[in-house]
Amino acid sequence: MTRKINVGIKDIGRAVGVSMMTVSRALRGVEGVSPAMRAEILRMAEVMDYRPNRTARSLASARSSLIGISIPTLFSDVFPEILDGMRATLSHAGFDTVIDTTDYDRSREAAWVERMLDWNAAGLVLSGIDHAPEMRDHLRALQIPTLEIWDVCDDPIDICVGVDHHAAGEMLGRHLIACGYRRPAFVSVPEGRDRRADKRLAGLRASFEAAGVAEMMVERVDRRAAFVAGAVGTEALLNRPGPRPDVIAYLNDHMAFGGLSVCERLELPVPQAVGIAGFNGLELNTVLPRPITTVRTPLNAMGVTGARNLVARMNGAVVVRSIIMPTRLQEGDTTWAVGASAA
């Protein structure tokens, strides 16, 4: 394989004992590297036969029409919806897109980004705002147009468009408290994998704590299909010793639907015995035998807004760095009406 003989800036960094970012700066002649260090890096690049031009860089002066998009997984109902709006807008503006998945692995994401830079991409789209710090620094140093999508912060790599997941979790928590729930549970994936889900849980927890409920049962399931994960997590929760939760919130609607199916099979009436709440307000919810209480997120519009801003950014326009898209609570039949008692 060519791959094995291709030397990357990571290899040079390892050989010299400096970061990828330092190598990149030295090779590009950007400030921030001492002349001695730069000489050493250039020497090593020659020794190792580093070829920055191995793909598209020979055309670095030409404008590329390529945008690299990194998403965590294809097993998702969120990213196809976001990408749908995003890619239509990018394609209309004359850009080609290529996708890769990271399986929630930061080093795979960083490797993909490096490849996109080798290919002279005009812009990058990354999922979420939690990346390898070195990669963030590198992209900032290169000043390449980069859109972080689905999550927001005050200080993105370049620009970001997303929802405030902590605030969305808090909003759901306040609603469930108003419904009268006091023994909450949350079903999610393993901690740290989906940072957005962890933020929503933190927000949910904050609302319950503010209402004097300190305990939150959390069940984490490592299954890919969301419906399956929701079902498995709900069974595990209901099999725990001690009092049963009076409401279960889920990472997303599909997991909630899996949980709802388990409750039906066990003949646990919803919301009488237990409440069920999802997240995202996916199309699924419009045809369910009973709509699930959820938080609607504007996935398609988020993709369109993000893509427009990225195009503006690539055209050199000054754009708002961080855009928070609105979410809203959507009451279904799977939780008590506000004011009713869950006890």
Place this chain on the structure above:
Amino acid sequence: MTRKINVGIKDIGRAVGVSMMTVSRALRGVEGVSPAMRAEILRMAEVMDYRPNRTARSLASARSSLIGISIPTLFSDVFPEILDGMRATLSHAGFDTVIDTTDYDRSREAAWVERMLDWNAAGLVLSGIDHAPEMRDHLRALQIPTLEIWDVCDDPIDICVGVDHHAAGEMLGRHLIACGYRRPAFVSVPEGRDRRADKRLAGLRASFEAAGVAEMMVERVDRRAAFVAGAVGTEALLNRPGPRPDVIAYLNDHMAFGGLSVCERLELPVPQAVGIAGFNGLELNTVLPRPITTVRTPLNAMGVTGARNLVARMNGAVVVRSIIMPTRLQEGDTTWAVGASAA
């Protein structure tokens, strides 16, 4: 955008009035083009400032580690599962992959393939075996390693690994007849969009016709989310005047599950009032309140087998051109047991 000023072989072909394939042959000096025509094409390429090297072709002599994968849509439960096995194998063998989606549009697929050729891809993966004829001819002429995945035929572009969808439909049909069903219906997407689904329907129809049942009610729904499409299609079927179908088969398990949910909401007992059958045997089925009768397809194994063959092919090995993976009927609770009457 650079895109607009980049001249492709399609543009040259249009200018000269010949096919993309002819242009490609002429530019590469492959036989099959008259000297006069070749001269005219080379002249036009110069006039139009065609640059074959605009991305990776400058390294055409070097071995590329890039594989381009084309799938119809991200809104699928089949392709992520196939790609999961495929990409693990390709990555292990040292290959990088990039994905694009075609939205079931042949011309978009052909454009993606052209881009991958510009990028000097080492190999290609295409979904299904139904492509634009000109693209097929072009790839055959170039002799680039190409894997067609998920469907099979005797004469693939290069190699193919998939299931025989017509035979799978027939197998399901024979089973439903053995169960005693005589008023079948099928819920799918618009005709021609998913060729594999159309082949399964043809197989299903053939089995029922062989048993003397000529009529098959077919409902086609244009909704992206499979669960939603299944629900909408089932409602439309049940609202038709005339006798109700005694069994409904669906494009896949998720659609079948959507249909099952509608039957439950309408208090139509399954399988007493109507039978339900899916396709693929997805993981979903293992946690459903009641398992759906389905046809299991070895999606992950198909991806692995396909990837191994593609790697062997790229290494110059002679491989079996067409591999049919086995499918098997999986009885669930949503159809009568064999021999029972549906009437």
